[in-house]
Amino acid sequence: MSQPGAEDWGWYCYVDWNGRSYMLGSCAYEEEDQGGANEWLLQIEKQRSLIERLRGREKLGPDDQCVEFFQKLLKSEPEFSEVSVDEVR
Numbered sequence: 117m118s119q120p121g122a123e124d125w126g127w128y129c130y131v132d133w134n135g136r137s138y139m140l141g142s143c144a145y146e147e148e149d150q151g152g153a154n155e156w157l158l159q160i161e162k163q164r165s166l167i168e169r170l171r172g173r174e175k176l177g178p179d180d181q182c183v184e185f186f187q188k189l190l191k192s193e194p195e196f197s198e199v200s201v202d203e204v205r
Contacts (some may be wrong), residue, residue, distance in 0.1 A: 118193075125204075133182040135176075137163040160186065 118130040126143025141159040159181055162176040176183065178201065191199045 130163075131182070133185075136182070138182050139163065158186065158190070 117132075120127050120129045123141075126141060128141040131140055134194050136188055139159075139161040141161070143157050145155045145157070160176065162174065162180065162182070164174050168174045183201075187199070187201060190196055
């Protein structure tokens with residue numbers, strides 16, 4: 117995993133997973149109506165070559181091992197509630 121970097125939307129880092137590179141991004145939204153609880157968003161983007169993109173190959177899917185790992189990790193955290201996957205492309 118690379119050192120984290122900051123953007124105007126949150127934080128990101130790169131992780132190598134089974135020979136592939138992924139960008140992990142995260143940001144938080146404060147939910148004032150729920151007593152200050154935060155909503156976090158984790159974005160996973162699989163890095164693909166131009167040829168892979170043009171040919172529609174190596175797309176990120178719900179069965180991707182990196183996605184499965186982080187989903188299981190977040191769901192296993194007792195302090196987190198309502199962990200869900202909104203969209204996988």
